[in-house]
Amino acid sequence: MDDVTDTVFRQIITDLAAPDLFFTEFVNVDGLQSPGREKLIKKLQFTPKEKPIFAQLWGLKPENFYKTTKEVIDMGFDGVDINMGCPVKTVIKNGACAALINNRELAGEIIDAVREACLPAGRRRERFPISIKTRVGFSTTDMSWLEFLLSKKLDLLSIHGRTAKQLSKIPADWELIGNARQMRDSLVPCLPSGRPATLIVGNGDVMSRQQAEKIAKKYKLDGVMIGRGIFQDPFVFAQKSPWGDWSKEQKTELFKKHIELFSKTWKRGEYKFETLKKFAKVYINGFDGASELRTKLMSTTSTDEALQLL
């Protein structure tokens, strides 16, 4: 999640309960391959303990996807994910992300460019994994879009069960994700090992690992992606979350640890202090005085000030 799941937050989560696979924030390839690179490269920073991790890319120019994918391979990522689902106006007005649902020609060119960059080379004997994150349509449900993507021999396809137009305003439709999994079963042959060549991961409104496991079983999915659930429970990936039993002191200490790691990691101010404030609602809740403390944290202007207050 953009401006949320940087290397700092991922490290904090890893220490509590790691997911099976991380995705970076989305990174614009056209910006990365331009003088604006310095501002964006921070989003591709990670430590070995966050592995396995896929780099998520977005943009318009296939050649920039190609160059960036090559870089991502050299950086030690475990795969590359192409964002074809973000519905934010500033992004889709230029034809990127979810707008690609209505532009299969460009979507295909981008996938081909990434695939070309992922072919085995150097010491790599296997093709580097490719995944796509998308929605079930742009204005209306469009299963032909998912069929198109399934024809592209992806390693993984993450499907958010809403159209771009629906943003996050209505509940995610898991029946559609289940239908996509059925389509995968009939269209994509399995690997010699018997495992599906394209793994299907569902996404939308999942708030706990138990819920994820139930849904995965019900719709026979290969995985479930959790986004906003992390705001309610930093142990969201745990088999059994202890978060409800954590004391005020434990939660405050965890936020302090996050802020200290943030200061140490982003010494040159790559991420603004303001981005830290959204984490107050993650850690500072569920105890007496939490709301007052959050209000005070909102008026702090530096990591030192926030640490002192905590």
Ligand SMILES: Cc1cc2nc3c(=O)[nH]c(=O)nc-3n(C[C@H](O)[C@H](O)[C@H](O)COP(=O)(O)O)c2cc1C
């Ligand atoms: C603050 C925020 C930032 C997000 N940034 C990204 C992003 O960079 N890439 C992406 O694929 N999805 C992004 N999303 C969408 C989520 O990954 C996810 O698809 C959506 O929130 C629905 O899943 P959830 O109900 O588990 O959160 C973002 C969502 C939020 C709330």
